[in-house]
Amino acid sequence: MLSKIIAISGLTLRTAMRSRVFALLIAMVVICIAGLPLMIKSDGTAAGQTQLFIHYAFGLTMTLLSIAAAWSAAGAISLEVAGRQMHVLVTKPVHAAEIWLGKWLGLMTINLIMLGLAGGLIYGLLRWTTRNAVLSADDQVSLREEILTAHSLIAPEQTVSKPAPPGGAGQTLSAVPPGETQSWTFRVPERTSPGNALFLQFQFATSRLERQMPVTGLWLINADDSTKPYRTLGSYTPHVGHALKLPPVAPGQLLTVTYKNVETAEPATVLFAANTGAQLLIRESGFESNFIRALLLVLARLAFFSALGLTVGALFSFPVAVFTAFAFLFITGLSGWIGTEALMAEVDLSPAWLAGLLNAATYGIIQLANFVTPPLARFEPLSFLPTGAFIPWALVGTAWGILAIGYGGTLAVLGFWMFSRREMGLAAI
Amino acid sequence: MDVVIHAEALTKIFRDFWRRPKVRAVNAIAFDVQAGEVFGLLGPNGSGKTTTLRMILGLLTPTHGTLSVFGRSPRDVESKARIGYLPEESCLYPYLTAREILNFYGRLFNLRRAARQTCIDQLLEMTGLQHAQHRPVGEFSKGMARRVGLAQALINDPDLIVLDEPTVGLDPVGCRQVKDLILTLARRGKTVILSSHLLADVEHVCDRVAIMGNGAILVQGRVRDLLEQHDRCRLTFPALAPDRLEAVLQVLRRETGADPAVDHPTRTLEQFFIETVGQVRPEPTAPTGVAPTEGVAEFLKSKPKQTSTCPP
Numbered sequence: 001m002l003s004k005i006i007a008i009s010g011l012t013l014r015t016a017m018r019s020r021v022f023a024l025l026i027a028m029v030v031i032c033i034a035g036l037p038l039m040i041k042s043d044g045t046a047a048g049q050t051q052l053f054i055h056y057a058f059g060l061t062m063t064l065l066s067i068a069a070a071w072s073a074a075g076a077i078s079l080e081v082a083g084r085q086m087h088v089l090v091t092k093p094v095h096a097a098e099i100w101l102g103k104w105l106g107l108m109t110i111n112l113i114m115l116g117l118a119g120g121l122i123y124g125l126l127r128w129t130t131r132n133a134v135l136s137a138d139d140q141v142s143l144r145e146e147i148l149t150a151h152s153l154i155a156p157e158q159t160v161s162k163p164a165p166p167g168g169a170g171q172t173l174s175a176v177p178p179g180e181t182q183s184w185t186f187r188v189p190e191r192t193s194p195g196n197a198l199f200l201q202f203q204f205a206t207s208r209l210e211r212q213m214p215v216t217g218l219w220l221i222n223a224d225d226s227t228k229p230y231r232t233l234g235s236y237t238p239h240v241g242h243a244l245k246l247p248p249v250a251p252g253q254l255l256t257v258t259y260k261n262v263e264t265a266e267p268a269t270v271l272f273a274a275n276t277g278a279q280l281l282i283r284e285s286g287f288e289s290n291f292i293r294a295l296l297l298v299l300a301r302l303a304f305f306s307a308l309g310l311t312v313g314a315l316f317s318f319p320v321a322v323f324t325a326f327a328f329l330f331i332t333g334l335s336g337w338i339g340t341e342a343l344m345a346e347v348d349l350s351p352a353w354l355a356g357l358l359n360a361a362t363y364g365i366i367q368l369a370n371f372v373t374p375p376l377a378r379f380e381p382l383s384f385l386p387t388g389a390f391i392p393w394a395l396v397g398t399a400w401g402i403l404a405i406g407y408g409g410t411l412a413v414l415g416f417w418m419f420s421r422r423e424m425g426l427a428a429i
Numbered sequence: 430m431d432v433v434i435h436a437e438a439l440t441k442i443f444r445d446f447w448r449r450p451k452v453r454a455v456n457a458i459a460f461d462v463q464a465g466e467v468f469g470l471l472g473p474n475g476s477g478k479t480t481t482l483r484m485i486l487g488l489l490t491p492t493h494g495t496l497s498v499f500g501r502s503p504r505d506v507e508s509k510a511r512i513g514y515l516p517e518e519s520c521l522y523p524y525l526t527a528r529e530i531l532n533f534y535g536r537l538f539n540l541r542r543a544a545r546q547t548c549i550d551q552l553l554e555m556t557g558l559q560h561a562q563h564r565p566v567g568e569f570s571k572g573m574a575r576r577v578g579l580a581q582a583l584i585n586d587p588d589l590i591v592l593d594e595p596t597v598g599l600d601p602v603g604c605r606q607v608k609d610l611i612l613t614l615a616r617r618g619k620t621v622i623l624s625s626h627l628l629a630d631v632e633h634v635c636d637r638v639a640i641m642g643n644g645a646i647l648v649q650g651r652v653r654d655l656l657e658q659h660d661r662c663r664l665t666f667p668a669l670a671p672d673r674l675e676a677v678l679q680v681l682r683r684e685t686g687a688d689p690a691v692d693h694p695t696r697t698l699e700q701f702f703i704e705t706v707g708q709v710r711p712e713p714t715a716p717t718g719v720a721p722t723e724g725v726a727e728f729l730k731s732k733p734k735q736t737s738t739c740p741p
Contacts (some may be wrong), residue, residue, distance in 0.1 A: 011522065018565075020525035084520035088581070091486045091591075092537040093510040365720035424488040425479075 008102025073309025472641035513587030523567030
């Protein structure tokens with residue numbers, strides 16, 4: 001069985017490597033990634049430039065490879081059925097499962113090659129643009145400590161703020177009006193090595209209509225063994241992640257972090273997300289290992305896309321398979337939004353029973369869509385890598401378990417079943 | 430004799446998207462194909478020949494009736510190890526070379542590497558494609574691609590060979606080779622089922638034929654039984670001088686009371702073509718085409734009913 005699967009995967013790989021589409025895809029990936037540093041406009045800092053480059057390069061790679069994976073997988077079976085190569089293949093002593101698995105393995109090898117190429121290119125460019133000759137020593141240190149590293153996030157043990165105003169927003173947001181404060185308490189983990197710097201990562205929104213207008217804020221950091229709090233005043237842009245370097249703190253200490261809204265020029269209320277508004281960062285590993293884990297997260301996603309494309313290609317003709325795969329990908333892309341915003345939406349109609357019926361139907365459909373689409377947002381490497389956030393191996397394992405084995409395996413079983421029942425060479429009527 | 434293919438009340442109805450019946454492509458046909466027999470399916474376009482072959486190969490599922498191949502369902506994977514199939518059109522991977530394609534199919538039959546390479550070499554030699562074995566088949570002419578298709582159908586030294594229009598796209602020499610190959614395989618006890626529009630091809634190689642029309646079998650039987658005219662007979666002599674011929678005719682007229690027709694037997698155009706081209710063949714062949722080749726691959730000529738040099 002294995003030798004047949006390997007033969008089919010080798011054929012898939014060989015066919016793909018010799019097609020013009022593959023050469024075009026490589027050219028697109030290389031041109032897009034290599035051209036990115038020339039097109040990015042950041043805040044002028046080395047950290048900002050690097051963060052944006054990682055974000056866009058990784059995002060672009062994921063987008064291109066995801067589309068290519070779903071597209072090529074959708075055609076791997078359906079195009080062979082249309083070209084009638086499959087008519088010969090299924091008359092040989094091979095099971096539908098062997099054909100499906102062989103195709104999937106071949107496609108995964110292509111995904112691996114493409115991802116390795118893109119990853120190598122991104123890493124090489126990252127090293128080239130941040131080399132000693134280009135950046136000052138301070139910038140290098142700052143980059144190494146903030147971006148080109150792997151921090152893990154420590155959530156606050158306690159959040160102290162004014163009572164939330166009536167309404168739903170108080171459950172998810174903490175408001176800090178001008179002149180008011182908001183405090184968080186963190187326990188510094190015992191595994192923190194004393195030499196490593198700690199960072200406070202925060203992000204907020206404001207009550208202003210102008211989204212990007214900065215707000216002046218004062219941060220007060222107080223460890224339970226210190227007598228004088230560390231203070232830093234700064235102007236911070238809303239909707240952007242910020243990392244504040246903290247003074248050394250001994251492991252196990254309780255750290256109280258307070259934000260005071262001191263904006264006077266154009267007063268505005270600052271809004272922090274209740275759980276993730278401010279978090280503590282501690283160094284867990286080097287950037288390189290984090291980068292590899294990020295690539296493995298992308299590969300898990302490509303494993304799912306390949307399985308999806310193959311299965312719809314086992315049932316439908318190429319155009320229908322591509323449409324179905326991309327429609328599913330679109331719904332999957334909206335899964336985060338579906339899970340939060342769409343579930344809260346309600347139809348307001350008269351009579352009330354009709355509105356109730358529509359709401360119940362919509363709720364059911366959204367819940368179903370949420371159930372059948374994989375939780376891609378949970379394994380989004382862009383949430384980690386550009387901010388230097390640590391990607392645990394457990395997350396990589398979970399991503400492979402859920403995306404590749406769970407969803408991919410379910411699709412595989414569905415694909416075997418449908419493909420084994422599919423008739424070839426039907427008359428065109 | 431063992432029955433290799435058994436069909437009874439075999440029916441295939443093609444349906445539209447809404448599952449409404451649209452075309453009754455095969456309508457309650459019944460036939461048996463015995464082991465070692467060359468069985469021909471004849472009929473005009475749309476008569477149901479290819480649909481029948483595709484049901485035999487498990488590509489299509491019968492709507493009604495029973496169909497068994499080697500006593501099993503046509504979709505049974507194990508019995509497919511004993512089948513070779515040449516489709517109506519050359520369905521090859523255009524980016525692969527002829528050798529790579531044969532190697533790929535050989536691996537699906539679990540042929541060991543050394544045995545596989547031997548089979549591939551012999552098949553490439555038999556089909557005259559040795560010099561073109563490293564070129565992508567996408568660059569091949571229709572006839573060359575057809576030869577690769579034929580080679581892949583024989584890579585496992587099958588017991589049942591299903592050939593759909595095997596001579597389409599081949600030059601007369603290639604057609605002759607295919608017919609010789611079919612006869613060689615039949616001598617070895619292999620079962621061959623073929624469909625063709627070229628009646629002369631079928632007549633030369635088939636033991637039995639079924640003529641289909643509108644999805645039904647109109648007539649089936651041994652070729653000789655179907656074609657023989659029992660109310661007439663033919664005498665063949667060496668060429669006679671006119672006066673001796675007239676004397677013979679007078680005797681025949683007197684004995685039979687009929688007026689016998691006299692003509693000179695002719696060769697077939699195929700025979701004439703092969704003889705003519707054969708005289709030109711010794712000259713070097715163009716490097717892009719099919720090389721001159723003789724006979725059949727060694728592993729396909731081994732003793733009847735015995736394991737060949739390339740066992741699956």
